[in-house]
Amino acid sequence: MSISLPPVLVLQSVSKLYANGTLANDNVSMEIAAGEIHAVIGENGAGKSTLMKLLYGLEQPSSGRILLHGRVCVLRDPRQAIAAGIGLVPQHLQLVPSLTVTQNVVLGSEPTRGLGQQLLHSRAAVQAVSTAAQRFGFQLDPYAVVGDLSVGARQRVEILKTLYRGARIVMLDEPSAVLSEQEASALFASLRRMAEQGLTVLLITHKIREIRTVCDRFTVLRGGRVTGGGNAQDFSDAAISAMIVGRELSATSSATLTRRPPGQNAVALVGAHGLTVKRADGRVVLNGVSFEIAAGEILGVAGVEGNGQDVLAHVLCGLRAPSQGHADIEGVVFTSRGVRRARAVGVAATPEDRLHDGVAPAMSIIDNAMAVQYHQAPLSRRGWLDLAAMRGLARSIMARCQVAAAAPEALIGTLSGGNMQKIVLGREIASAPRFLIASQPTRGVDIGAAQVLHEQLCALRDTGAAILLISADLDELLALSDRIMVMSQGEIVAHFPAQQVDPGVLGGYMTGALRAAAAAALLASPFTALPAPAHHEEQA
């Protein structure tokens, strides 16, 4: 690939100071060449999203200039950005589920025909969409209804939409966050094809692996500033991660966290037996899920989102009653009894949607830290709150999880995602649970915070608690889990020892390409056979 081409997009000393005093971008300069895939990488809060908003006209820079094709360009709103050939594929896809692929792609700029160009030219639209899809190697049926498509396919629709509107520079915000391994590879292949045809791709990500696999060049942001960049092939993972966090990570967190020695202590602390949930409309969203977790063990749950993991988490923490089956801790059944009774026997949970289900953003750290224990001594006695005890609890959680916040009185909504999540997990650990359901514990948090969160999870495991780890991040699952079960369409479709499985195999089961018959994740359940060369069946 030729980087000698003139840069198509240049940022000159761009700074963005928000009204609340946050300096989100500080003197950012970068050059992006036509036909390259350029990654912008950094921790959460490093200023990646702000940079993207500046380029898409959602925010205006406080100082500095943006040059497009060598000319200064002022983008007042997204419409101007689109007119200038810049497209954005947002992280949370914005499509109309009831419309077809074609209708979604042309929405807002439909080809027309007839009297006064008032009629929708459906045939031309389908034609245009399928031509574009073929050109970039997208597998898409123009007539398919978007609501029926997988997340990966929807993302391709979103990309097509930007291309259809004439984008020459396509920005993608954390595109692989919601994809399985296979889907991500397919996406990256398409991106490569787009680049080969002269389009420029700007990839916003916090995964180092993606830089190495798909990108030509990268720019690292930390604290709003550019801390490095260059050709992706010239740097090692360790060097890039040093640029991202500003310090060499001792090693990947996985290596430092010791696992439970296999075969030991194989007595179930927590057991789930045939958990089934049938929705009111008759759809079975959870089907006969059985698993056991020993004390001091982490059972990982892999799966593409929306395959029953969230329902399973809700059932286990007591928010939802199963239609059949039950779960227990040492024989004491805690499902179907409400959240408070489940918590009383030692169940705790960190929810997937932190801002909505995990905190009250407009309340203080203190108020958030005590939410699961406020009704017990020492936080309250006979209905009266003990302010000193409340503050003490918040302080101890902040200290244990290294939360960066001014004071326990600060509103939790003002903290970064990582610090917020530390308090959420710290709160659950402070209630001394025997069984923790951790849903996406490090989603959207930076590397530093993720490391603290992983250490806390392992510390809890080492006290003898059982942990169910539900995560879309395969690296995290492989690093922390002792065993992994794969869920697809509400069922367990595979069961592996975490040391002996790789992301590719998991991906095959996650996407439904493979499935083991009558799989379960009991301690005595056989492990699913791995494909060659390691072809052996094991007993735990």
Added chain:
Amino acid sequence: MSESTAQALIAQQQRRQILQQRWRLPLVILASLAVGFAMTAMVSEEPLQAFLTLLTGALPRLQWSPEEGWRLLRMVRFGAVIEDAVTLTFLGLAVALPFRARQFSLGADGQMFLAALAAAAVSLYVPGPAFVVLPLVFVAACATGFAWGALPGVLKTRYQANEIVTTLMLNLIAIQFYRLLVSGCMRDPGAGFLVTPLLPDRLILPLLLDKTNVTVMLLLAPLVVGLAWLLLMRTTWGYEIRLVGQAPAFARQAGVPVERAMWLSMACGGFFAAFAGVHVSNALLKRLPVDLTPGLGYEGLLVALLARNEPRAIPFAAFMYAYLRTGAQAMERTTDVSREVVLVIQALMILLVVSERLLPRLAEAWRSLVQRGAR
């Protein structure tokens, strides 16, 4: 952008924000006064005089005469301000409590009517010395208010009945029930109109200010406000109410009894509305007329909004509201401004004060105007 300039910029923005916070209320009040005056100027021959009446009409006037020395005149008017402020404080609490749990309960009216009825009934029909019956009056009123407030809460948590609809309907029922009893079995046959007999003197709350109806309720009000604040900020029930109001999904996830917090907040609202009921029956009117005007509950809603549902701010908001209302009445009576215009001015001023985002917007518009001018 260098380190120091960035820091200077941040510091400047923070200073601006602090200034905005500090000056927000005075500036907004000033702006509302300006709008009010502009309106007055459009309809009045003597706008200055008329507007001064609006602003100072509620105050007592100090007058010197050689025979009697210094005298305070217009105490009745100022008394009305205090009386209204006390009633509105209780009604403000009655609305603010459910609002803190994000329950849009509009039932303060009905709760107050039934509580007044209960207070009057106990006063009229329970014999005994005042120190026994008077507490009973309060207990009966509060229990009635609590129960009538809990009803829509239970309807919501049990049957998913929208609380806005149920509280409005329950208001109608309460008011008609009140009228039924006052014009029926509680009617004073000796009176020329539909009204209950006068309550016994020993059960009328002791007077604090001559020529007014300002009673010991004025001293009780701060205590009740303190009680509401304690309930919200220092008890587990209050914590549940606040948490459910701020983040219901999170509260559910944390195992908080969300349904209880919902109905309890509404019931507590009724409890506080009951004090307004006792104030009406055993202090202001001393008997209950059939035509007691409904609608006070909605003024309680305004007071709660002005105070942003913060119990400690409610007495001040109630006083401000009552002061403005009495001034408006004085303006209407003594100047050439008609009642309709007075109401419009009053409404405009309240509108401006509750517009939270008004000032930042204005400042933004001003700054961009200046910038454009500079270019």
